[in-house]
Amino acid sequence: MVKLILRRLGQMVLIMAVVSFVLFLVFDSDKFKKQIAVNELGGFGLQTLTEQEYQDWLSSKGLDVPFYTRYLDWVGNVLQGDFGFSFEKNTEVGPLLAERLINTGILAFWVFALMIPIALTLGVIAGMKEGSAQDRSVSFISVLTTSMPEIATAIFLTVIFALGLGWLPAKSAMTQGFDWRQLVLPVATLVLYDFGYVARMTRASMAEVMTSQYIRTAILKGIPYRRVIMRHALRNALIAPFTVIVLQLNWLLSGVVVVEVFFQYNGFGKMLLDAALFGDIYVIQAGTLAAVFVAVFSQIISDVGYTLLNPRIRFS
Amino acid sequence: MTKSDKPRLHPKVREAKELMDKGRMDRREFVRIAALLGVSAGAAYAMGGVTPSFAMQADLPFPDADDEAKSGGTLRVGMQVQKMEDPATYSWVEMSNQTRHTLEHLTFTTPDNVTQPMLAESWQANDDLTEWTFKLRPGIMWHNGDELNADDIIFNMTRWMDPDLGSSNIGLSTFASMVEEKDGKKVMIPGSLEKVDDLTVKLKLQKPVLSVPEDLYNYPTAIVHRSFKPPLSDNPIGTGPFTLTNLKVGERCELKKVTETTDGKPFKYWGGDVFLDEIHYYNFDEDNQLTAFASGDVDAIYEFGIEQFELAQALEGDIIEARTAQTLCCRMQISQKPFDDIKVRQAVVSACDNSVYRELVFQGRGDIAENTHVSPIHPEYYELPELKRDVEKSKKLLAEAGYPDGIELTIDVGNTDGPWHQTVCEIMRDQMKDAGIKLNINVMPPSKYWEVWDSTPFGATAWTHRPLGTMVLSLGYRTGVPWNETHLASKEFDEALDDAEATLDVEARREKMKKVEQIMQDAAVMVQPIWRPVFTIVSKKVVGYPPHPTQYHQFNRVWINS
Known part of the structure; x- marks a missing residue:
């Protein structure tokens, strides 16, 4: 287990190194530098500069230094806890990132706090009796809400409950x-x-468990149905949803840009979008590191949890 | 001239007055010209015999204080909150709005399109408009207790012309006339600025410029203290009635009325009564501002688009619409193929019907434009014969240019002022199709568009409002100027524009603009179909919220009727 975790953490550091290097490389292009200049000076402002003045401006922003030098400096700073300075927000990236992660964390907490009980309960109810009215109702509602894009749901809810x-x-x-x-x-x-x-997912898993022989045996032995579900079926049925739920962490961090932007919620996703549009390289870098960390970390939780829930699975 | 000295009336003011008296100059245009040439606002209105659209307080550029005005309260405005680094390099109006309550300008162009003295008490130009002398109001106090003086103005203007700063002010006619290129950089010509005395500064230009006062209300020309070092947000010393108390870029900008100087002495604001206690800007992206207003998060917003007009009408609030000279130029760069062939450009222009865009895009609001970049609200506008769409002519021109089977073109559009840019291009596409021109629309993010606006062969560029038609033509279409995105290089045009710019008599100037506008139209460098209106909305409890064609915020007399 420890080996597994260490291996995953090693992979995480490697991914972070590769991703940040590639980002620095990509953002070193003249086109990208021009993007920052446009956002800083405006299209008309930039056009008033002569070539020499533009080069001087790049120098004043530290963008004339070769990218590998900037990259090495940045890595050194990050190791000391300094994530750099935001061109757009005119502030240290570290505190900005922390604040936005906390905001998105609050959002994610409440989503999980409501979504997990609702989803598991409905999934279990639906999966207990495949094809029943309750199964069909839950499946219909689930498919309907999930197939609606977040932006559409956000608009409907705003129009009805706010406006x-x-x-x-x-x-x-x-x-x-x-x-x-x-x-x-x-x-x-x-x-x-x-x-x-x-x-x-829960429904499918539950339905599969309910058709297994040990459940049939338990029912035939006369164990009360409620006890069969709670004691025997649930634990096995929740293994698959557990993995899915943990992986939602990743989605909640960087996949909720649409919702954060629509509601103007100052979270991590909105920060990343703003940074990408502006070309705010140090914010993009820090955000990417955080996203990689959460993605790998949620996988570790998922793997470890899976092992604990299902003793048949062993990682070697 | 100053209030205390014997006024020396600029000869062109007398000339303008005579023209007005003879009925050859509109009274409001006289006021504008007189104000430009240094006559105080009150005197200019009195000489012109007109009443301003807002009551003027004597000697002040702001409206009269409302008798019923109540002090107190916080005005909450929805707008993008941007950084406040260096006012001289500001690139967006929003950041200047955050600053305008703290830092002020030498002049102030009112919603009436008349430029008034602000920090300057008065100004005077020599007869050939190459020397401009600005006299400052005495006793204007900085927030640190210092008095505003000529050193502040020289410090600011010198900075604007410092090539290492990168200020876009250097592109304005005034400052472009005070710089020369040396070693690949534009530097100030020595002696261009002269401190006459503690409160007087003289600007010496290399060529006549009529729009000096108007250039000085351009948003990157806010006057900072002579000790200024960026970022402004760290040390916001200004002369304005408010100071910055909290800035979180992308979230909020909070300003508070100044009551005492930074060293604890009473602060007296030169501009009379100010009623609001605080102004708070809250960050809402443009698409979200109206919804934020609807749910009561803010009392006013920066702007909403035409596509939100119906929603705005359904809300409790006052819609404020400003007629502007803001426009979209779907321009062709004549140095690039296939637009180096005038027949192709003429074919494009002939295929389009400019008269329909106003109705289709802005539901009948705004003004029809005629591919000249001179607006009916510009004083020197000359009305050329109506443009007629001619599809057959377009086809014929294409055939003559070597495209008998039609041509495929691509226009870059960045929607930098909103999705209506794309709508304009879509209408163009449908119209051009009839002439055998297949127009592809390449939509890109706004910041991407600003990377290519000056280099793309065919692009839809937004131009902001400027009070005079000659100003924008000078900035955008003279041979070799930095913002000449069409690459028009016409000696005839430059000379005609020179001639128009040196003519104060507006009727005579209008006659001269006929030639200028005709050359523009004949050069067929763009399809420029619409002058757009701008909209904002304010809560009914907010009184005195001023509309402005450039969306500049000046809240000196705004109050909240709570």
């Missing part, structure tokens, strides 16, 4: 400090999008 009924704020920029009401619509959008997926 129509006026019950909830339409945007989640938290301009007056943290307000739980502003979390409702983004959380609801993400839960609606995601629960169906997990519920369907």
